[in-house]
Amino acid sequence: MISVDAANRAGIERLFASRPALADVRPAREVIAALAGKRRLLHAGPPIDWPRMSGPLRGAIVGALLYEGWAGGAEEAGALAASGEVDFAPCHHHAAVGPMAGVVSPSMAVYVVEDTAHGGRTFSTLNEGYGKVLRYGAYSAEVLERLRWLNETLAPLLAAALRAVGPLDLRTLIAEALHMGDEGHNRNKAGSLLFLRHLAPGIVQAAPAADAAAALRSLGENALAVLNPVMAACKAMADAAHGVEGSTLVTAMARNGTDFGIRVSGLGERWFTAPSVVPQGLYFAGYGPADANPDIGDSTITETAGIGGFAMAAAPAIVTFVGGTPEDALAATLEMYAITAAEHPQFTIPPLGFRGTPTGIDVRKVVELGITPRVNTGIAHRQAGVGQIGAGLVRPPIDVFEQALVAFAERYLVGD
Amino acid sequence: MISVDAANRAGIERLFASRPALADVRPAREVIAALAGKRRLLHAGPPIDWPRMSGPLRGAIVGALLYEGWAGGAEEAGALAASGEVDFAPCHHHAAVGPMAGVVSPSMAVYVVEDTAHGGRTFSTLNEGYGKVLRYGAYSAEVLERLRWLNETLAPLLAAALRAVGPLDLRTLIAEALHMGDEGHNRNKAGSLLFLRHLAPGIVQAAPAADAAAALRSLGENALAVLNPVMAACKAMADAAHGVEGSTLVTAMARNGTDFGIRVSGLGERWFTAPSVVPQGLYFAGYGPADANPDIGDSTITETAGIGGFAMAAAPAIVTFVGGTPEDALAATLEMYAITAAEHPQFTIPPLGFRGTPTGIDVRKVVELGITPRVNTGIAHRQAGVGQIGAGLVRPPIDVFEQALVAFAERYLVGD
Numbered sequence: 110m111i112s113v114d115a116a117n118r119a120g121i122e123r124l125f126a127s128r129p130a131l132a133d134v135r136p137a138r139e140v141i142a143a144l145a146g147k148r149r150l151l152h153a154g155p156p157i158d159w160p161r162m163s164g165p166l167r168g169a170i171v172g173a174l175l176y177e178g179w180a181g182g183a184e185e186a187g188a189l190a191a192s193g194e195v196d197f198a199p200c201h202h203h204a205a206v207g208p209m210a211g212v213v214s215p216s217m218a219v220y221v222v223e224d225t226a227h228g229g230r231t232f233s234t235l236n237e238g239y240g241k242v243l244r245y246g247a248y249s250a251e252v253l254e255r256l257r258w259l260n261e262t263l264a265p266l267l268a269a270a271l272r273a274v275g276p277l278d279l280r281t282l283i284a285e286a287l288h289m290g291d292e293g294h295n296r297n298k299a300g301s302l303l304f305l306r307h308l309a310p311g312i313v314q315a316a317p318a319a320d321a322a323a324a325l326r327s328l329g330e331n332a333l334a335v336l337n338p339v340m341a342a343c344k345a346m347a348d349a350a351h352g353v354e355g356s357t358l359v360t361a362m363a364r365n366g367t368d369f370g371i372r373v374s375g376l377g378e379r380w381f382t383a384p385s386v387v388p389q390g391l392y393f394a395g396y397g398p399a400d401a402n403p404d405i406g407d408s409t410i411t412e413t414a415g416i417g418g419f420a421m422a423a424a425p426a427i428v429t430f431v432g433g434t435p436e437d438a439l440a441a442t443l444e445m446y447a448i449t450a451a452e453h454p455q456f457t458i459p460p461l462g463f464r465g466t467p468t469g470i471d472v473r474k475v476v477e478l479g480i481t482p483r484v485n486t487g488i489a490h491r492q493a494g495v496g497q498i499g500a501g502l503v504r505p506p507i508d509v510f511e512q513a514l515v516a517f518a519e520r521y522l523v524g525d
Numbered sequence: 526m527i528s529v530d531a532a533n534r535a536g537i538e539r540l541f542a543s544r545p546a547l548a549d550v551r552p553a554r555e556v557i558a559a560l561a562g563k564r565r566l567l568h569a570g571p572p573i574d575w576p577r578m579s580g581p582l583r584g585a586i587v588g589a590l591l592y593e594g595w596a597g598g599a600e601e602a603g604a605l606a607a608s609g610e611v612d613f614a615p616c617h618h619h620a621a622v623g624p625m626a627g628v629v630s631p632s633m634a635v636y637v638v639e640d641t642a643h644g645g646r647t648f649s650t651l652n653e654g655y656g657k658v659l660r661y662g663a664y665s666a667e668v669l670e671r672l673r674w675l676n677e678t679l680a681p682l683l684a685a686a687l688r689a690v691g692p693l694d695l696r697t698l699i700a701e702a703l704h705m706g707d708e709g710h711n712r713n714k715a716g717s718l719l720f721l722r723h724l725a726p727g728i729v730q731a732a733p734a735a736d737a738a739a740a741l742r743s744l745g746e747n748a749l750a751v752l753n754p755v756m757a758a759c760k761a762m763a764d765a766a767h768g769v770e771g772s773t774l775v776t777a778m779a780r781n782g783t784d785f786g787i788r789v790s791g792l793g794e795r796w797f798t799a800p801s802v803v804p805q806g807l808y809f810a811g812y813g814p815a816d817a818n819p820d821i822g823d824s825t826i827t828e829t830a831g832i833g834g835f836a837m838a839a840a841p842a843i844v845t846f847v848g849g850t851p852e853d854a855l856a857a858t859l860e861m862y863a864i865t866a867a868e869h870p871q872f873t874i875p876p877l878g879f880r881g882t883p884t885g886i887d888v889r890k891v892v893e894l895g896i897t898p899r900v901n902t903g904i905a906h907r908q909a910g911v912g913q914i915g916a917g918l919v920r921p922p923i924d925v926f927e928q929a930l931v932a933f934a935e936r937y938l939v940g941d
Binding site: 288289290298299302303305306307309310311312313314318319321322323325326329425426428434435436459460461462463 | 704705706714715718719721722723725726727728729730734735737738739741742745841842844850851852875876877878879
């Protein structure tokens with residue numbers, strides 16, 4: 110007879126013990142075997158094929174095909190994507206995570222995060238900043254030019270800087286940022302400055318002054334610069350809790366813009382999916398919910414690891430960006446204690462008397478209480494090529510947790 | 526018949542309109558006329574002569590005399606200080622402010638802050654970081670060596686960086702830092718990173734890579750790096766409210782380690798003083814209240830301008846440093862609304878629903894309610910040469926406010 114509580118405890122202890130450190134920046138094809146010499150792209154969320162992909166994911170795929178030079182124009186790229194000659198796979202299947210569309214192609218650089226406690230490496234691309242960006246489905250010439258600078262100029266510079274200053278302990282960075290008003294998903298202002306502080310002395314020694322200044326400006330102006338390494342760190346932490354026999358802990362939540370999917374620690378590699386919904390939030394001038402794509406991106410890995418929407422109480426200023434009041438932010442965190450297995454010993458929330466963040470979503474509790482996780486998110490336009498139109502909050506469909514619980518019962522209680 | 530309320534409103538509007546910007550870094554003798562070619566030192570707090578100076582202020586004076594080469598050893602420096610051949614004057618009399626002992630000598634570099642709204646310049650030295658530092662009364666060889674690096678290497682580099690990147694709007698920086706868990710006095714982690722972010726691209730272009738890296742490390746490792754320019758900004762804002770006929774606003778609070786003094790907008794240059802008291806707080810291992818010097822420093826200019834102890838509610842994580850609970854931090858700010866004239870339109874507190882910080886201490890309200898301002902502070906050892914032994918909270922003696930109110934009555938109600 111398996112004790113689910115004991116299994117969950119074992120899983121969460123592994124999550125808490127994980128020590129992800131940013132160690133390197135490398136071309137994806139060199140560190141992600143699935144991208145080496147293949148016509149393959151990784152994307153956010155559970156598996157999906159071209160016909161079912163939403164506008165922003167299609168836009169990002171088109172952009173990546175143009176970026177790789179596999180197609181000469183948007184129309185040709187669309188035809189190639191539809192032809193079956195390019196393979197698509199979830200980031201999550203290859204130790205990677207990507208915000209929004211989350212597309213990773215072989216030539217893109219990725220942060221390499223090493224779990225110094227459990228071993229293993231996780232990956233994420235460089236954050237592109239704001240405005241017209243690939244992750245929101247934009248693929249114009251300026252988007253591709255920016256990608257080229259990020260991957261060909263900034264990435265090797267950051268790699269050299271990391272060699273000079275040494276790896277960056279991302280668990281410590283997240284803990285510190287939560288004491289500085291970040292929640293680590295939609296608000297990463299403090300974390301991005303801590304990231305800049307760590308790298309800056311290395312950056313100046315790694316490049317000519319003009320390039321170093323451009324790199325420092327780029328990181329300094331992007332309050333989401335650290336989101337991608339933080340996501341890779343959260344992936345490492347959540348993965349540490351995965352694969353524990355008899356555990357009902359959620360170890361991945363991810364959206365491809367069409368489906369919302371979760372994975373559960375004791376249920377292997379299977380995804381439980383349901384249609385993704387449109388977030389509620391604040392829209393940029395001229396846009397509204399009718400323009401919005403359903404929720405998209407792997408960034409829900411932050412909530413899976415106990416930050417993001419689960420740490421809203423640490424980040425009252427975020428309501429200027431996602432809507433609501435500081436009281437709502439407090440309530441969001443307090444509600445999540447009901448559906449989680451533990452309180453994080455390192456990630457603490459000053460306004461709650463330094464209580465640990467609610468960590469480790471328990472499928473049983475979600476279904477029993479009918480309370481779904483709260484997720485902070487950006488909002489993409491539903492059409493390819495447009496980009497971000499807002500930011501807000503969303504809840505995954507409860508169906509995915511119900512499906513998972515049924516599967517858990519079949520696997521552990523009905524099965525042999 | 527003067528309306529005190531109208532006078533206070535006029536003063537506070539001038540304070541709110543002040544736009545202090547960090548514009549330059551220069552040797553003090555070049556920008557503070559009182560230090561040009563004179564054997565004079567500036568110090569924190571109201572006026573005081575050598576015999577009445579406390580241990581840490583004497584220690585800093587000795588260190589400054591050694592630093593200037595006016596004495597060859599500590600004993601000679603003490604004799605020189607006692608001889609009357611060196612002049613002492615408050616920083617506040619010369620548009621400057623200094624944390625703790627606050628000693629400024631002619632060769633030291635100072636930040637130059639310009640009030641772009643009202644004109645005028647204010648000054649503060651570079652922050653020395655932690656451990657054995659002059660501002661806490663230490664004067665060993667390592668203290669003087671560090672001062673030399675700060676003033677001769679870092680200062681010109683920061684000046685060149687500022688020329689490259691342009692002035693830094695300190696009002697905006699403070700507002701942003703309050704949304705990132707700083708209160709701007711004892712906690713300046715976020716503000717110091719925003720400062721680093723602004724300067725970094727300029728620093729790399731202003732110096733060889735090794736010097737630039739050392740400067741970036743020095744700023745990055747010092748979570749109080751921005752305290753001194755923030756203090757100069759607060760001095761500019763408070764000065765803007767000074768000299769309004771009929772106003773009961775406090776425009777300076779400062780301690781020299783022996784006396785606590787205040788100045789009042791409508792009462793000219795006069796100081797109202799009473800004995801300074803020992804702060805309550807957390808002590809470093811091996812030290813306790815019996816080792817502590819009475820409260821010292823000009824850093825109370827932050828509370829005078831509506832941040833620091835008055836903005837505690839924005840900085841719940843500060844209690845790990847000064848003691849108490851996050852509830853105490855909220856209560857500290859809420860209490861200060863009772864004795865202030867207005868809520869700051871730019872400095873807002875997310876956990877209080879973005880309410881403005883309580884700003885502009887009204888002498889009448891302090892005396893009427895018997896509520897004195899709450900001040901965050903560092904704690905210096907009472908003996909010269911030791912340094913910091915803790916951090917905590919303190920309240921000024923109510924006597925100074927009572928004296929000021931009597932003087933106000935004599936000046937405006939009884940006098941002609």
